[in-house]
Amino acid sequence: MARGVSPRLPAKSGRQDRVRGRAVSGPPAKDGLRLPAKGRAKPKAVEAVSPKLVEGYDPLAPERIKGILRHLDQLYPAATCALHHRTAWELLVATILSAQSTDATVNRVTPALFEKYPTVRDFAALTPEQLEPDVRSTGFFRNKSKSVVGAAKKIVSDFGGQVPEEMDKLLTLPGVARKTANVVLGTWFGRAEGVVVDTHVQRIARRWELTKNQDPQKIEQDLMKIIPHERWILFSHQVIHHGRNLCLARRPRCVDCPIEPLCHAADKTWTTVAVHQGAKG
Numbered sequence: 001m002a003r004g005v006s007p008r009l010p011a012k013s014g015r016q017d018r019v020r021g022r023a024v025s026g027p028p029a030k031d032g033l034r035l036p037a038k039g040r041a042k043p044k045a046v047e048a049v050s051p052k053l054v055e056g057y058d059p060l061a062p063e064r065i066k067g068i069l070r071h072l073d074q075l076y077p078a079a080t081c082a083l084h085h086r087t088a089w090e091l092l093v094a095t096i097l098s099a100q101s102t103d104a105t106v107n108r109v110t111p112a113l114f115e116k117y118p119t120v121r122d123f124a125a126l127t128p129e130q131l132e133p134d135v136r137s138t139g140f141f142r143n144k145s146k147s148v149v150g151a152a153k154k155i156v157s158d159f160g161g162q163v164p165e166e167m168d169k170l171l172t173l174p175g176v177a178r179k180t181a182n183v184v185l186g187t188w189f190g191r192a193e194g195v196v197v198d199t200h201v202q203r204i205a206r207r208w209e210l211t212k213n214q215d216p217q218k219i220e221q222d223l224m225k226i227i228p229h230e231r232w233i234l235f236s237h238q239v240i241h242h243g244r245n246l247c248l249a250r251r252p253r254c255v256d257c258p259i260e261p262l263c264h265a266a267d268k269t270w271t272t273v274a275v276h277q278g279a280k281g
């Protein structure tokens with residue numbers, strides 16, 4: 001354990017005292033995200049400790065959830081979807097292409113793609129094989145081509161060429177599961193029908209002990225019970241940004257993370273509080 005760092009047991013309320021000097025004071029970054037102040041001394045990583053949980057500790061305590069949401073608001077006040085799009089159809093295509101890929105890669109591909117095929121009807125007229133070369137660099141291009149062309153054909157044949165704005169109808173489109181549907185509904189239509197659970201939300205919800213599940217659909221149900229409905233859309237975007245900026249999969253930047261006093265993740269790289277072996281991404 002690093003010298004001078006004493007892990008603390010979690011409070012029964014689930015709320016931890018603020019650690020002195022950890023206030024977010026950095027200026028808003030250009031993309032509207034607020035990043036932590038730089039220049040703090042970086043203690044070495046501490047070994048994970050696993051003291052007995054304080055009796056009555058509740059990771060879902062409302063005060064703890066509110067604290068996490070407050071920090072997310074300070075860190076990422078303007079978080080939104082990073083996939084470039086001008087229409088619901090373009091967002092749907094970009095989201096399908098983003099599976100197992102990065103938003104940056106998708107954003108490099110889509111401008112030329114939508115210039116070549118400007119409307120959903122242009123896509124519906126293709127075979128998957130014709131689309132494959134245009135989406136190859138996003139990976140899994142055969143399946144993605146099938147999904148995009150299949151979704152276009154169904155939107156044209158069943159929904160008059162308009163992307164539907166109901167969850168049950170979106171889920172009938174090839175290649176569209178709840179994550180993709182939630183992105184389109186929340187980001188384009190402003191409809192909070194669920195919580196987007198991508199790889200970042202999945203990992204971080206588990207680190208924060210907001211769920212014990214691994215399955216994205218079960219995680220979504222758990223989050224929908226504890227995150228206020230009006231926060232569902234923003235919460236997803238904020239957590240995704242947190243997963244990209246600080247709460248990285250392999251080496252989370254815990255020393256820079258203002259949420260650290262509330263986080264008991266076993267795979268933290270630095271801690272001032274007790275870690276819980278079950279809290280893992």
Ligand code: SF4
Nearest residue numbers: 247252254257260263
């Ligand atoms: S303290 Fe570390 S593991 Fe916890 S939320 Fe912050 S970056 Fe993630």
